[in-house]
Every structure is written in structure tokens, then in C-alpha cells.
Amino acid sequence: MAGLILDRVTKRFGDAAPVVDRVSLDVADGEFLAILGPSGCGKTTLLRLIAGFERPTEGAIRLGERLVADAGTHVQPEDRQVGIVFQSYALWPHMSVGENVGYPLRTRGIRGAEYKRQVAAALDTVGLGAVADRRPASLSGGQRQRVALARCLAMSPGLVLLDEPLANLDVHLKASLLDQFQHFRARTGATMLYITHDQSEAMALADRIAVMAHGRVEQLAAPETLYRSPATEFVADFIGMGGVVEAILPEPAAAGQAWVEIAGHRALVRAAPGQAAGAARLCLRPEDLALATEGLPARCRRARYQGGEWLVELTVDGQDERELQMLAKPGTVPEPGAAVRVRITDGWVIPQSC
Incomplete structure (x- = not known):
């Protein structure tokens, strides 16, 4: 009832x-x-x-x-x-x-x-x-x-x-x-x-x-x-400490996954069934990102210590108005302004953004 x-x-x-x-x-x-x-x-x-x-x-x-x-x-x-x-x-x-x-x-x-x-x-x-x-x-x-x-x-x-x-x-x-x-x-x-x-x-x-x-x-x-799996860009921004970036789906999603291209980097992320190819927006949470020798080109804006780890704020190359956040251990934190590469381990294509 x-x-x-x-x-x-x-x-x-x-x-x-x-x-x-x-x-x-x-x-x-x-x-x-x-x-x-x-x-x-x-x-x-x-x-x-x-x-x-x-x-x-x-x-x-x-x-x-x-x-x-x-x-x-x-x-x-x-x-x-x-x-x-x-x-x-x-x-x-x-x-x-x-x-x-x-x-x-x-x-x-x-x-x-x-x-x-x-x-x-x-x-x-x-x-x-x-x-x-x-x-x-x-x-x-x-x-x-x-x-x-x-x-x-x-x-x-x-x-x-x-x-x-x-x-x-x-x-x-x-x-x-x-x-x-x-x-x-x-x-x-x-x-x-x-x-x-x-x-x-x-x-x-x-x-x-x-x-x-x-x-x-x-x-x-x-x-x-x-x-x-936020349904809209507002929910993606409002919930958690994630960020939203612009991406391209070169082909439709299949089996709950899709390849995306961002600033020349290609990554496999989650997507709703039937997500069409084309322009989209991608939600990336802090735990979805990690520093790497190869990956998404980005730049460190600043870092904040949170007890045991740092919260690093990043901007993707070509999308300076969009901010991502990543977790980093002491000793691995980039300096403000430094160019970095970021590996995408997970992410979610926002269904209503394409």
C-alpha cells in the first residue's frame, strides 16, 4: 500500500x-x-x-x-x-x-x-x-x-x-x-x-x-x-564531487558500455542501453580518475588536503570551464598549473545530454 x-x-x-x-x-x-x-x-x-x-x-x-x-x-x-x-x-x-x-x-x-x-x-x-x-x-x-x-x-x-x-x-x-x-x-x-x-x-x-x-x-x-548513474547533468553536478565533461560517442552504446573520445583520448565507460552515437556529456567521479603516464590530457588547477589523501581539481584540455576532481595520495600530488595525464577507470554517459 x-x-x-x-x-x-x-x-x-x-x-x-x-x-x-x-x-x-x-x-x-x-x-x-x-x-x-x-x-x-x-x-x-x-x-x-x-x-x-x-x-x-x-x-x-x-x-x-x-x-x-x-x-x-x-x-x-x-x-x-x-x-x-x-x-x-x-x-x-x-x-x-x-x-x-x-x-x-x-x-x-x-x-x-x-x-x-x-x-x-x-x-x-x-x-x-x-x-x-x-x-x-x-x-x-x-x-x-x-x-x-x-x-x-x-x-x-x-x-x-x-x-x-x-x-x-x-x-x-x-x-x-x-x-x-x-x-x-x-x-x-x-x-x-x-x-x-x-x-x-x-x-x-x-x-x-x-x-x-x-x-x-x-x-x-x-x-x-x-x-x-545520474539521469541529468544537474544531478551529476549536484550529487557527490563529480564533474561533467563534453565527449563524443563514435558509435552507439552496447551491453551497457560505450567508447567515448575526450580531447583525443579514448576510454570505455558505462552507458544506458540505446545511447546514441554523437555528442554527449560524461560524468566522472573522483574515484574514476588516476594519474598515469598516458591518458586524458589535463591540467592541475589546485589541490586540497583532506586527511590521508588530496583532492586534486583538474581541467581537461580544451574545456577550461569544466572541472574534474581526482583523489591522490601524498607524494603524488601535481603542482598547480602542471600538465598531467589521467587514466579513466570508469564513468557514466548522461542519458539526457546527447
Whole structure:
């Protein structure tokens, strides 16, 4: 059964271009889907449409089998059985931690011993049972985000929306809360939609990722597929530390592979079945490249030390505006401006670029 269905959902504000443009998604019950994209791509507006804070201009939204929004239907947010964890935590400052967690229970008329049991269970799940009587202002940012998770857990929602929940936290707290999200998912079995601009978070958590740009979904796929086989040049540039260069396919792809020619160098790379011969663009990840005595002619732009290895930025001869990145061990790093040769060990012909 589907946990969430979006059917050609569009949102316009006035006469401006659509902020969300004909987005269709089918999220399975219990699936963890990340919506990933840069600022302004429409991902937060999409979350607000699903939550019920905005009405779609066109299209329909279903939670399970239930229609909650279309041209003539709008179910209010409080009636959608959707839990939301905000970037800003959205905790009531005048309530204790326990009262914040119990708020959705009180709105449903749960009182007495059952109320106390559910609040305690939710706080114990996120490791905060000892702070139930404290105010949110006395907690750290990571603790407040866990309180927000506990409040969501207490609701027993069928769908959980997470709106950039780690954006305000340092790297160590992020790592801890990534574990909390995984535990939360295992505990509830809820369908989860995670809004973020941070691809490392999306890659670590999601079953699938929808990459958005200019209000549209560029590609929806598992994290590994997005990284190794991006469908568009935008996805290739946005995901990972890869680069895109211009190439020629002298003949059509066969058996998932194709020969490409770049700056007079020839290499065998991966390609979608049916990829036609002619001009194309090639995605090359840092691990796809290595210094060699013969290979693709390039020039070192600069190198950055990253602990144990260097990230070398390169430009291909004749394509100075296009940058590649390569990993190099200490002692093998070329000087800025040096001419080098690079061996291509793998790569991916972007299907929509030819």
C-alpha cells in the first residue's frame, strides 16, 4: 500500500512561475524518502502542501487511500495524521519537555495513566526520560530536536515530515541524530519524508532520493543509482564531487558500455542501453580518475588536503570551464598549473545530454 501519492502536484503564487511544477511521487508504506535540492528548488513548499499548510494549484495528494487535497478537497493539517519535525524544533517554551511531548495526546483526549505512560515511553525512546520536567530552554540543540522527535513519536503518525531537522546542529550532533532517526523509523514503521539540501544526510538515511531543481523532480532513485548513474547533468553536478565533461560517442552504446573520445583520448565507460552515437556529456567521479603516464590530457588547477589523501581539481584540455576532481595520495600530488595525464577507470554517459 502506498504511504503517500502525489499526482502532478503544482503550486503557483500569483502569476509567477510554479514553485512546485507537476511533481508526481509514489512513496511506499514505511519507506524513507528524501527530497534533496538547493535552496529555492521547491522542496519546502512541497512539504507544506503535503502537511496541508498550502493548497495545490493543480494535482492531487493522497495519504494512503485517503484523498487529502485536490481542486475541490482540502483536509486541514490537524486532520491528516501527519507528524512534523521542524528545523526550528517548534517547542512551546512555557511547557515542560513532558508537556511538549504530550501535547498531541491531550488534543486527542488522552489523559491520566495512559497519557503518562505514552509520554514516558516516547521520551525513553530518544533517551530523554530524565529531563521530562525541564523547560526546552535548558536543553541543548540536539536534545531539543530529540524532544521534537519524541513528540512526533507520541502521535503515532502514519507519515512523518522532517524539514531540514539537522541544519542548525554541529557535525557530531548530526551523527548522533542520524542514529536517532533510524531508531525512530524502526520503532514506528511510519512513512518518512525528509527535506534537506545536505546530500550526505539524504544518502545516509533514505531508501530513495528525489532530487529537485526549479520545482521539478530531476531524478528519483536509490542513493547509489543517483551517484553512479545520474539521469541529468544537474544531478551529476549536484550529487557527490563529480564533474561533467563534453565527449563524443563514435558509435552507439552496447551491453551497457560505450567508447567515448575526450580531447583525443579514448576510454570505455558505462552507458544506458540505446545511447546514441554523437555528442554527449560524461560524468566522472573522483574515484574514476588516476594519474598515469598516458591518458586524458589535463591540467592541475589546485589541490586540497583532506586527511590521508588530496583532492586534486583538474581541467581537461580544451574545456577550461569544466572541472574534474581526482583523489591522490601524498607524494603524488601535481603542482598547480602542471600538465598531467589521467587514466579513466570508469564513468557514466548522461542519458539526457546527447
